[in-house]
Amino acid sequence: xxxxxxxxxxxxxxxxxxxxxxxxxxxxxxxxxxxxxxxxxxxxxxxxxxxxxxxxxxxxxxxxxxxxxxxxxxxxxxxxxxxxxxxxxxxxxxxxxxxxxxxxxxxxxxxxxxxxxxxxxxxxxxxxxxxxxxxxxxxxxxxxxxxxxxxxxxxxxxxxxxxxxxxxxxx
Amino acid sequence: xxxxxxxxxxxxxxxxxxxxxxxxxxxxxxxxxxxxxxxxxxxxxxxxxxxxxxxxxxxxxxxxxxxxxxxxxxxxxxxxxxxxxxxxxxxxxxxxxxxxxxxxxxxxxxxxxxxxxxxxxxxxxxxxxxxxxxxxxxxxxxxxxxxxxxxxxxxxxxxxxxxxxxxxxxxxxxxxxxxxxxxxxxxxxxxxxxxxxxxxxxxxxxxxxxxxxxxxxxxxxxxxxxxxxxxxxxxxxxxxxxxxxxxxxxxxxxxxxxxxxxxxxxxxxxxxxxxxxxxxxxxxxxxxxxxxxxxxxxxxxxxxxxxxxxxxxxxxxxxxxxxxxxxxxxxxxxxxxxxxxxxxxxxxxxxxxxxxxxxxxxxxxxxxxxxxxxxxxxxxxxxxxxxxxxxxxxxxxxxxxxxxxxxxxxxxxxxxxxxxxxxxxxxxxxxxxxxxxxxxxxxxxxxxxxxxxxxxxxxxxxxxxxxxxxxxxxxxxxxxxxxxxxxxxxxxxxxxxxxxxxxxx
Numbered sequence: 291x292x293x294x295x296x297x298x299x300x301x302x303x304x305x306x307x308x309x310x311x312x313x314x315x316x317x318x319x320x321x322x323x324x325x326x327x328x329x330x331x332x333x334x335x336x337x338x339x340x341x342x343x344x345x346x347x348x349x350x351x352x353x354x355x356x357x358x359x360x361x362x363x364x365x366x367x368x369x370x371x372x373x374x375x376x377x378x379x380x381x382x383x384x385x386x387x388x389x390x391x392x393x394x395x396x397x398x399x400x401x402x403x404x405x406x407x408x409x410x411x412x413x414x415x416x417x418x419x420x421x422x423x424x425x426x427x428x429x430x431x432x433x434x435x436x437x438x439x440x441x442x443x444x445x446x447x448x449x450x451x452x453x454x455x456x457x458x459x460x461x
Numbered sequence: 462x463x464x465x466x467x468x469x470x471x472x473x474x475x476x477x478x479x480x481x482x483x484x485x486x487x488x489x490x491x492x493x494x495x496x497x498x499x500x501x502x503x504x505x506x507x508x509x510x511x512x513x514x515x516x517x518x519x520x521x522x523x524x525x526x527x528x529x530x531x532x533x534x535x536x537x538x539x540x541x542x543x544x545x546x547x548x549x550x551x552x553x554x555x556x557x558x559x560x561x562x563x564x565x566x567x568x569x570x571x572x573x574x575x576x577x578x579x580x581x582x583x584x585x586x587x588x589x590x591x592x593x594x595x596x597x598x599x600x601x602x603x604x605x606x607x608x609x610x611x612x613x614x615x616x617x618x619x620x621x622x623x624x625x626x627x628x629x630x631x632x633x634x635x636x637x638x639x640x641x642x643x644x645x646x647x648x649x650x651x652x653x654x655x656x657x658x659x660x661x662x663x664x665x666x667x668x669x670x671x672x673x674x675x676x677x678x679x680x681x682x683x684x685x686x687x688x689x690x691x692x693x694x695x696x697x698x699x700x701x702x703x704x705x706x707x708x709x710x711x712x713x714x715x716x717x718x719x720x721x722x723x724x725x726x727x728x729x730x731x732x733x734x735x736x737x738x739x740x741x742x743x744x745x746x747x748x749x750x751x752x753x754x755x756x757x758x759x760x761x762x763x764x765x766x767x768x769x770x771x772x773x774x775x776x777x778x779x780x781x782x783x784x785x786x787x788x789x790x791x792x793x794x795x796x797x798x799x800x801x802x803x804x805x806x807x808x809x810x811x812x813x814x815x816x817x818x819x820x821x822x823x824x825x826x827x828x829x830x831x832x833x834x835x836x837x838x839x840x841x842x843x844x845x846x847x848x849x850x851x852x853x854x855x856x857x858x859x860x861x862x863x864x865x866x867x868x869x870x871x872x873x874x875x876x877x878x879x880x881x882x883x884x885x886x887x888x889x890x891x892x893x894x895x896x897x898x899x900x901x902x903x904x905x906x907x908x909x910x911x912x913x914x915x916x917x918x919x920x921x922x923x924x925x926x927x928x929x930x931x932x933x934x935x936x937x938x939x940x941x942x943x944x945x946x947x948x949x950x951x952x953x954x955x956x957x958x959x960x961x962x963x964x965x966x
Binding site for chain 1: 511512515627628630631634635637638641645647648650651652653655676679680683684685686848849850851853854855857858861862865866869871874875878882885886889890908911912915916919920
């Protein structure tokens with residue numbers, strides 16, 4: 291789903307509602323086909339005692355395919371074509387402002403732990419979007435992370451991903 | 462009057478400082494979750510569910526259900542003060558709520574909406590108290606074929622009442638597909654894992670809820686560039702009393718909306734459609750109907766009462782049959798399984814403390830909830846004045862933590878991220894998300910019921926039409942499944958345009 295959105299260019303007239311609708315329907319169709327193939331692989335039929343394991347996946351995939359074809363055709367040939375812009379580049383940029391840092395944040399969590407990553411993530415947002423002063427940024431982002439640490443690791447004993455800093459502190 | 466003595470027993474169960482504390486925490490968290498963009502009933506409960514893994518089930522359900530009630534109360538706050546519905550079920554509340562706030566009558570509108578919510582909830586809880594045990598008793602006779610038929614009816618009713626049957630169908634099938642990932646519980650074969658060991662465990666429904674509703678919503682609010690500059694929430698004893706004096710004359714609206722909401726909650730119509738129906742019908746039947754939209758108290762009461770009634774009533778089929786009536790109820794049902802309870806009619810026999818404790822807590826928490834929201838609205842409205850540049854990353858962090866703690870794997874956070882993008886896309890394209898979540902939670906159970914039924918009949922499909930009960934449910938389900946086609950055919954025959962389908966969440 292993601293790469294379709296990144297194909298968005300400024301002033302691209304084709305990225306209307308019905309274009310996105312059609313592309314999404316096409317992707318759903320492919321998902322349906324994949325499910326049917328996997329269902330077929332493990333047996334989509336009827337054994338002596340009832341349905342085989344692939345019986346439901348195969349049929350779920352088939353219904354997905356049929357429904358997506360209907361949505362696809364209706365989008366292309368239907369009477370009410372929605373030619374409005376799906377999302378303008380300006381507005382989509384704002385979505386990317388959240389999405390890209392979030393991807394980096396999840397990546398960082400894997401290496402430096404969720405608490406340190408959260409400090410950087412929240413702080414970065416406050417700096418880039420909110421133009422806060424560094425003092426406020428540090429107070430709020432460190433404060434929130436510390437509060438989460440206290441709540442999860444100490445109060446509820448739920449272990450979250452930790453990195454080198456936490457092991458330095460003995461956790 | 463066995464029910465009443467059970468209910469008193471339930472009150473005895475929850476009257477401990479610990480449970481009352483959990484109730485208060487749940488309600489306050491629920492209100493916070495309800496006013497924040499990107500968080501709502503379903504994902505608020507989903508994120509906090511992992512924290513309750515070690516709690517005793519009764520305290521856990523009391524806290525989590527209170528989050529649900531809190532979020533139902535809170536949807537109105539943003540609708541009235543900011544003209545931004547905090548939850549999809551409070552969209553209809555903006556129609557008359559915001560005009561009232563513009564006229565400087567925000568306090569009245571808020572009091573009316575909270576009180577309406579309370580009345581709706583109370584109606585549904587009374588209904589649950591007396592109806593749920595009967596339904597459960599009746600359902601004890603159900604075997605696998607009957608259960609499959611009820612699941613089928615649930616799924617079919619989404620198609621029958623949804624706006625777009627094909628998109629609803631796609632949402633349902635994607636939910637089933639996600640449920641099928643992992644090990645087949647009957648044969649032990651691996652399905653749709655494509656050799657990935659991460660997928661062995663399947664995609665947990667909590668991840669889907671957090672991603673689709675939480676992250677997806679944040680992306681959407683980012684794109685829409687939310688700006689909260691709302692009206693002041695002035696609310697005091699005088700305003701409350703003044704408003705309460707006016708309410709009795711709207712008793713017809715209150716009762717009607719409660720009934721609509723309760724019905725939409727028991728059938729999986731959802732709070733959103735209930736609130737729209739409540740508003741629409743009040744508008745049609747009120748003698749002030751033509752003034753709706755300009756700031757009438759009735760226009761706030763009608764949708765809020767229906768929404769909260771439907772939210773509460775959604776727990777009736779969840780407790781009695783193991784079939785949730787809303788997305789949030791679906792998450793609560795998932796919680797039951799995690800705490801080691803087997804959802805279904807046997808709950809009423811084997812887990813009396815749990816069931817009646819929950820019902821008793823619903824009475825109490827809606828009263829406490831009403832007091833909390835009435836007294837603390839300005840505080841919660843202030844939360845929305847916190848800049849979005851702080852709130853947005855914090856919500857993302859909370860979603861990530863929630864996703865990770867489901868079963869302590871990084872894979873879940875990545876899955877949540879992907880589902881968040883899908884949620885954003887689906888919301889913009891009007892694919893309904895509630896059927897997806899329900900299909901994901903119930904998919905496995907429906908399939909197991911089907912296969913057990915077939916095993917019992919040695920492979921004959923006729924088992925689903927073997928007696929009056931099961932064939933009745935199946936036929937009703939089939940009727941709902943093909944309802945859009947029947948409706949279309951009927952209006953073609955009569956030469957009129959098919960009416961616009963109802964709105965569902």
